[in-house]
Amino acid sequence: MAPSGTRTAVLFDFGGVLTTSVLAAFERLGADLGCDPRLPLRLLAGDRASGALLVAHEEGRIGELEFERGFAERLRAHGVAIDPAEPGIVGRIQGAMRPDRAMVELVARVRGAGYRVGLLSNSLGDDCYAGFDLPAMFDAVTVSGETGVRKPSRRAYEIACERLGVRPPDAVMVDDLEQNVNAAERAGLAGIVHTDAEATAAALKSVLRPSAQTR
Template identity: 70%
Template structure:
């Protein structure tokens, strides 16, 4: 965790922060496919064709189906059987079915906002409808999604756009993300960071970093 106290705005990641663990969801899907649990994440981070598909999807250059078809081929190349019917492999839908809202984190977003701080979301999109079930305009003052802006975390531009939309300077802002590399990238712009693990710890860190609640 980095940064200085007296910040006035917070950017929250989505998957793994407002939901249950994305890593656990990928591992569970891997088991369902009969693969080693970490294979899917390993391919997305280490296998060049898989990584390129993920980046293209998160930046909005390819849709859910094109990503799924391409990633299914990479999984088959590594010995994993992936069936594709008329609806395609449905890998992202099956992943999203394993994610559940974290009610404590949703409540924390509301509390931070009620305390007088601006709150925004900065998320790398994964799936054409990955935010279903969340009323994002009601939760946040500003929402920034990688597929809509054409750039993804950990690009500096993604953080800059999110701050611009939120109406806060980087040095006034805290980023909450479950991936340490995204916090490290945010720090390069002067954004303070909290590596999210659970709601109580994140709440305590935000209390330390943010300016006191607005008495009005």
């Protein structure tokens, strides 16, 4: 790594960054339900009741089961037949996602090069981080369901930086959603829209400070 910027710390998103695409997983859900694959995401983005359920769940005000029941009702209201005996919606989404080993390795390389690394994630599901030893991977972990604050709230980025022990102008946010990156930049962080490990690694080289060698 031959960095040339000024930042000394990196915040990584979870779903869609350390895993395969969340958006693709939602589309897989739609296809499995026999509806327009884009319908679940369209409801979460544009249907007020569906969006409110997602926000409440990500902020830890309702659990996985309550979110699933409410979202299933919204899907049924839009013509989707969901058998109550079928596996839960969240479990089906998580089942369509896999760890991105190249990104897990990139996190370790960045940390090993002396930069502080943190996780900043909007949680989906009561056990969405299964299989990842987050305390071993990161210097600080910030999850919306625990803090009650979700991206793209400015406060979410501030809390993550506080836990990591850095100021927003010293940090970079890596996220697969452009709106979350834009919000991070408004909060003073540098932002990288993640597409793949190689592109993200190259982008980090342009924003990280060369002098950060050891913690």
